[in-house]
Amino acid sequence: MAKPRAAIPAATVSRLTLYLRELQQMERSGTSHVRSGWLAERLGLNDSQVRRDLSCLGQVGQRGVGYRVHELTAAIQRVLGTDRSWNVILVGIGNLGRALSKYRGFDQQGFRLVAAFDSDPEKVGDQVGTLSIKDLNELEPFVVSQPVDLAILAVPASEALSVAAKLQRAGVSGILNFAPIVIPSNESLTVQPVDLALELQRLAYSVVQSKQESHDPKDLPDEDG
């Protein structure tokens, strides 16, 4: 027993977080059961895909009935590792860092902001949310003395690599990277990139594309021009 391990494909992990969000919503609204078809429709997916994704959690549904919302929620959190709380530090207190320090969604999912750092002496000591900004030099001693799991990196691109190196040396094992520059992952450090400008570019492309499709609905299957 206790043997679900086996790496889950990234695409599935990504959807598991979406299922989780829906399930938490359902739990709040008092819904006890859910079918794969319902989740699929809600998220714009195929119901086979939902069942296959959920089967990565083990046998967690009931044939003829569906999935119990509460159990499914717990199973996803267990697999993701978010059934416990994670200590997170925030590095770089510019506009974005400041906003992230106050963002409710992190805490709700068990991510605890335990410290905030900036290299600007002007900012050190200032309050941001419930935290007092520390000097970047205090980062390593802090991480060594306190349990820290992840870092949210919101510094300028020019500083990102050196700060990331510092984080790795200190023993942080994951970085959520908002800086518009590639920070390579390695064995002891996982980096999850988030570039907001790139997201807008992706959106722009989708918009252009969908307009083109609606204008000339040719080269759809079977065109014989």
Add this chain to the structure above:
Amino acid sequence: MAKPRAAIPAATVSRLTLYLRELQQMERSGTSHVRSGWLAERLGLNDSQVRRDLSCLGQVGQRGVGYRVHELTAAIQRVLGTDRSWNVILVGIGNLGRALSKYRGFDQQGFRLVAAFDSDPEKVGDQVGTLSIKDLNELEPFVVSQPVDLAILAVPASEALSVAAKLQRAGVSGILNFAPIVIPSNESLTVQPVDLALELQRLAYSVVQSKQESHDPKDLPDEDG
């Protein structure tokens, strides 16, 4: 001539934005040419994949030489649709919205914030970045009278669907959605979701996974330890 169209796979579009970011960096540093192998290594990809991705732009490289940075940059922007500027409105001026209003990266990529809206009368009239916050009721008249392409949605989940409907009625064709709720795309509205808490969950899973792998390096290919 002029016939690159043909929808580009989402995975490729996603990487095109990454290539673009690297290329812009190279352009700033005065580099004139780049090889697929270099881009691949920089981004942790396969060089075949880079060439295949770039071939979606047409024949844009020079055999034996590589790609000219400036031309490649322009070609990617043309395909993405970011060779022109886009008018963007920001809806929901909480912590995140406020930070996004000051974010430099958008403007640098040609996304112009032209207005900011909030439903809270207390906030209306306040200055955010260079913009004065307007009432949400002014959204429709504004969008009808001014050219607006995209909206950045940073309202609470509870308001997101109704605001999205309003945006669609007004004629906005794309939404970058930061609210933790699914807004369905449709023919005339494309939604690009960004959920920061989910990104942290994905990171958490990767971290757990990589720790497991380093602890018990079994089921790797061909280990003979």
Add this chain to the structure above:
DNA sequence: TAGATTGTTAATCGATTAACAATC
């Protein structure tokens, strides 16, 4: 039992990669 829905297999589809001819 009859009806419903999962879990899983097999088939399809699409994306990645290796390899190499084309060509600078």
Add this chain to the structure above:
DNA sequence: TAGATTGTTAATCGATTAACAATC
């Protein structure tokens, strides 16, 4: 020409989907 690198084909790999037996 010799050396290098693209563009593209064919092979591989992985992810999605349809279909259905298992079972609640």
